[in-house]
Amino acid sequence: MDDLSLLSDFSLFLKEKKLEGIKIVAYLAHDNIPEELLDAAEFFPLRLMFGGNDDLMDASHDFLPPSTCAFAQSCIGLFSTKPNEFSFLELVDYFIVSNHCVSDVCVSEIISKYFNIPRLNFYVPYTKNESSLKYFKLELLNLKSKLEDIRGREIANEELLESIKKYNNFKKILLEINELEILGSKKLNVIHEAMLYGPDFQPDLEKFIQNVKEKPLPISEKSKDILITGCSIFINDNMVDLIEEGGGNIIFFDTWIGNHYYSQIIDDNSFNSEKEPLDLLVLKFKNNVYGDHSVPNFLEYKVAQIENYYQNYTKIKGKKLGVINHIIKFCDHISLMSSFLKDKLQEKGIQVLNLERDYSRANRGQLSTRIEAYLEMMK
Amino acid sequence: MSLIADEIIQFSSVLRIAYNLLTGRNYLKRKKFREKEKLVAVTLPFSDLAFAAGTIPVFPIRMHQFEINKYLTYLGSASSIFGWDTVSNFLGFVRNLGIEDVSKLVDGIIEDVIDVINKKYNEMYDIGIENGISSDFCYGLKSLVGMHVSKGSNVDACLNVTIRCSAYNKYLESLKAINQGPKQIWIDIPPRNIGNAIELLTDNITNAIKDFENLTGNTITDNQIREHFKIGNQVKRSYKNIIYDISASDFYPCNPATFSEIMALLSITYQDYNSNATRYRDNIVSLEKEMRERIRKGIGMDVSNMPRIFVTPMFGGWEPKSHEIIYELGGRALYADWELLQLLEEIPTSPNSNPAENYARFLMNATETGIGCDNDKLTESYLRMARDLNADGMIFFQLFGCHSISNCYSMLREKIRRELEIPTTAITFNKIGESIDQMKTRIGAFMEMFN
Numbered sequence: 001m002d003d004l005s006l007l008s009d010f011s012l013f014l015k016e017k018k019l020e021g022i023k024i025v026a027y028l029a030h031d032n033i034p035e036e037l038l039d040a041a042e043f044f045p046l047r048l049m050f051g052g053n054d055d056l057m058d059a060s061h062d063f064l065p066p067s068t069c070a071f072a073q074s075c076i077g078l079f080s081t082k083p084n085e086f087s088f089l090e091l092v093d094y095f096i097v098s099n100h101c102v103s104d105v106c107v108s109e110i111i112s113k114y115f116n117i118p119r120l121n122f123y124v125p126y127t128k129n130e131s132s133l134k135y136f137k138l139e140l141l142n143l144k145s146k147l148e149d150i151r152g153r154e155i156a157n158e159e160l161l162e163s164i165k166k167y168n169n170f171k172k173i174l175l176e177i178n179e180l181e182i183l184g185s186k187k188l189n190v191i192h193e194a195m196l197y198g199p200d201f202q203p204d205l206e207k208f209i210q211n212v213k214e215k216p217l218p219i220s221e222k223s224k225d226i227l228i229t230g231c232s233i234f235i236n237d238n239m240v241d242l243i244e245e246g247g248g249n250i251i252f253f254d255t256w257i258g259n260h261y262y263s264q265i266i267d268d269n270s271f272n273s274e275k276e277p278l279d280l281l282v283l284k285f286k287n288n289v290y291g292d293h294s295v296p297n298f299l300e301y302k303v304a305q306i307e308n309y310y311q312n313y314t315k316i317k318g319k320k321l322g323v324i325n326h327i328i329k330f331c332d333h334i335s336l337m338s339s340f341l342k343d344k345l346q347e348k349g350i351q352v353l354n355l356e357r358d359y360s361r362a363n364r365g366q367l368s369t370r371i372e373a374y375l376e377m378m379k
Numbered sequence: 380m381s382l383i384a385d386e387i388i389q390f391s392s393v394l395r396i397a398y399n400l401l402t403g404r405n406y407l408k409r410k411k412f413r414e415k416e417k418l419v420a421v422t423l424p425f426s427d428l429a430f431a432a433g434t435i436p437v438f439p440i441r442m443h444q445f446e447i448n449k450y451l452t453y454l455g456s457a458s459s460i461f462g463w464d465t466v467s468n469f470l471g472f473v474r475n476l477g478i479e480d481v482s483k484l485v486d487g488i489i490e491d492v493i494d495v496i497n498k499k500y501n502e503m504y505d506i507g508i509e510n511g512i513s514s515d516f517c518y519g520l521k522s523l524v525g526m527h528v529s530k531g532s533n534v535d536a537c538l539n540v541t542i543r544c545s546a547y548n549k550y551l552e553s554l555k556a557i558n559q560g561p562k563q564i565w566i567d568i569p570p571r572n573i574g575n576a577i578e579l580l581t582d583n584i585t586n587a588i589k590d591f592e593n594l595t596g597n598t599i600t601d602n603q604i605r606e607h608f609k610i611g612n613q614v615k616r617s618y619k620n621i622i623y624d625i626s627a628s629d630f631y632p633c634n635p636a637t638f639s640e641i642m643a644l645l646s647i648t649y650q651d652y653n654s655n656a657t658r659y660r661d662n663i664v665s666l667e668k669e670m671r672e673r674i675r676k677g678i679g680m681d682v683s684n685m686p687r688i689f690v691t692p693m694f695g696g697w698e699p700k701s702h703e704i705i706y707e708l709g710g711r712a713l714y715a716d717w718e719l720l721q722l723l724e725e726i727p728t729s730p731n732s733n734p735a736e737n738y739a740r741f742l743m744n745a746t747e748t749g750i751g752c753d754n755d756k757l758t759e760s761y762l763r764m765a766r767d768l769n770a771d772g773m774i775f776f777q778l779f780g781c782h783s784i785s786n787c788y789s790m791l792r793e794k795i796r797r798e799l800e801i802p803t804t805a806i807t808f809n810k811i812g813e814s815i816d817q818m819k820t821r822i823g824a825f826m827e828m829f830n
Contacts, residue, residue: 065788110790
């Protein structure tokens with residue numbers, strides 16, 4: 001399914017949700033928002049995971065300087081220019097203001113303030129020590145209480161537990177998708193669709209897996225395998241096409257829209273240890289060590305994770321794996337760490353391409369050239 | 380610059396603060412190698428725990444060798460024999476006699492202090508970029524990376540306090556990649572004061588104190604912490620008095636450009652108190668006294684007809700020529716970043732209270748009501764400050780690459796127009812000295828509004 005059809009179908013889906021009386025809560029795409037809590041409160045969590053273009057970025061300049069993350073700019077642009085294919089954004093009832101990065105705070109605040117969408121706050125600590133985990137729980141309690149006020153009744157532990165299990169199972173299926181040997185663009189389409197629709201999409205995922213198992217989708221043997229890390233490739237973004245046109249194939253999405261999301265699985269032991277449901281969400285936050293929000297050990301974990309994947313891959317497949325660090329221009333987290341990540345991985349013999357870009361059409365040629373040069377080097 | 384220099388020699392405390400800033404390297408070398416003290420890198424005014432622990436906090440740029448005007452070196456040497464007051468009085472006396480050569484020397488000293496600091500900042504900026512930080516980040520971060528790349532290996536630890544700026548927090552994380560040696564001591568400030576967040580922050584501070592104990596091998600008592608807070612409170616009191624009683628008043632103890640220069644110097648040095656809290660306290664208390672004394676004697680300048688232009692933010696990088704330009708155009712530039720961010724609030728020191736908890740409350744207050752966890756709160760801080768200073772206008776330095784503070788400008792402009800009804804303008808800033816002509820034009824157009 002192409003991106004336009006996806007958005008069109010999703011628009012209808014969301015309208016149906018709305019007709020069922022379900023409220024829509026939107027937020028920037030980050031990996032620490034407790035969508036299970038939103039789901040348990042019978043809200044629909046709408047992750048803004050849409051790539052931008054020149055028009056969307058330009059439209060944000062009434063609110064923010066151009067030296068703001070291109071994704072953040074585009075999110076404002078979506079609300080400001082209201083493109084037809086994003087008409088479903090009119091259905092948003094609440095917006096979560098969170099602090100994955102400071103641009104997340106600014107953009108969410110602007111969307112809430114200037115486009116009259118009531119805000120819900122959910123702030124995430126930067127470290128992962130004992131106090132931070134307790135603070136995370138405070139934020140969960142605070143959000144839970146706000147959702148209960150809106151809903152007019154409590155969120156029962158059973159309801160929350162059920163939602164946690166639902167999302168947990170959904171992520172397990174997504175992990176299976178991750179393992180499939182299919183073209184990266186196809187894999188990403190499925191991941192996009194799944195993460196947009198949420199667990200409602202699970203039957204389609206299972207069907208897709210079944211179909212691939214029965215009728216594998218062959219990949220060109222000439223293509224060079226790529227692990228993509230850094231910033232996500234969002235819906236409506238041509239990055240994956242550029243990589244494939246250059247002869248590459250993304251086999252692992254080590255990003256928000258990808259492994260950061262579906263690797264956050266709570267194990268059965270934790271479910272059985274009679275923890276409060278909110279504690280399970282705290283545990284999930286604690287285990288999300290590959291997310292770029294956290295300090296001070298993000299870099300070490302990230303290097304270890306990529307190295308581990310790389311070594312396993314080369315051992316099993318007997319061929320090189322390329323690593324592209326995708327940097328959306330002016331992204332605080334990924335950009336600041338990019339030179340350190342590259343240096344550390346290259347010290348371990350892993351060649352990395354730091355690929356920085358915004359969403360303007362003009363840089364497409366330059367990006368293609370850089371990708372092709374990198375893939376050429378992998379021969 | 381001669382008028383500025385002429386004024387500054389009247390303030391021996393300013394010479395002392397400038398001298399201590401520029402001669403930090405020798406002082407720090409002595410502390411580290413001869414006295415075996417531990418050096419701790421700090422950024423922003425978060426040096427309290429390092430002082431309380433008996434370590435030497437240092438804003439890393441001060442580990443560099445500065446090209447100090449040789450006469451300031453002579454003054455420094457003379458002051459160690461005769462005392463700073465005597466030296467300053469002598470300079471004033473010579474100046475009044477009209478001995479031109481000596482006057483030129485003094486002019487040169489003061490001009491050099493400001494220029495040398497700015498040149499060093501720009502040098503750090505270049506080193507930062509050469510060592511891999513993207514040029515897309517703000518001036519402050521690029522310079523900080525440069526400082527750590529060039530001198531960070533000399534410190535024993537880095538005190539890392541998280542704030543709302545995600546780039547800053549990631550920069551803090553990158554410090555251990557830049558230099559593996561120094562111990563990293565973290566204080567994570569919860570983003571909001573909800574539930575028992577103060578208690579959690581107190582725990583984080585207590586853990587940081589333990590890290591300091593491990594670093595020094597000494598136990599840190601509550602009394603030690605309180606004693607430092609007392610010194611810090613005296614610094615803050617004088618700093619606040621200078622901001623509110625003097626900079627917002629209609630009679631200045633010197634011309635407004637000199638005054639701004641002094642405020643800029645305070646803003647830079649407040650981050651680490653020039654590595655010696657008691658000495659800094661004495662200097663700033665003496666500065667306030669000197670200023671009041673001059674005002675009492677009617678020495679200085681009536682500035683009642685000069686519009687008060689609140690220039691902010693400056694702590695992450697700003698164009699130091701701006702206050703001269705404003706002065707030449709008939710205005711006066713007011714700087715008060717640390718007060719705006721609530722980092723000049725005093726910390727209670729009563730014997731029965733828990734100093735770690737008091738410090739937690741201080742940090743949380745700065746986070747909640749100063750820096751703010753969102754732009755709505757941050758813009759309220761700007762409004763409050765402009766109101767308290769009775770500002771006639773505001774110039775906002777919009778740092779290229781700053782995603783935290785600069786991003787609030789559109790919201791701030793709207794609020795200022797609605798609630799304060801004073802003119803405001805934004806000036807884009809990337810690097811010191813880079814676009815002075817453009818800035819002159821902007822400030823010129825802005826100052827036209829007051830004619």
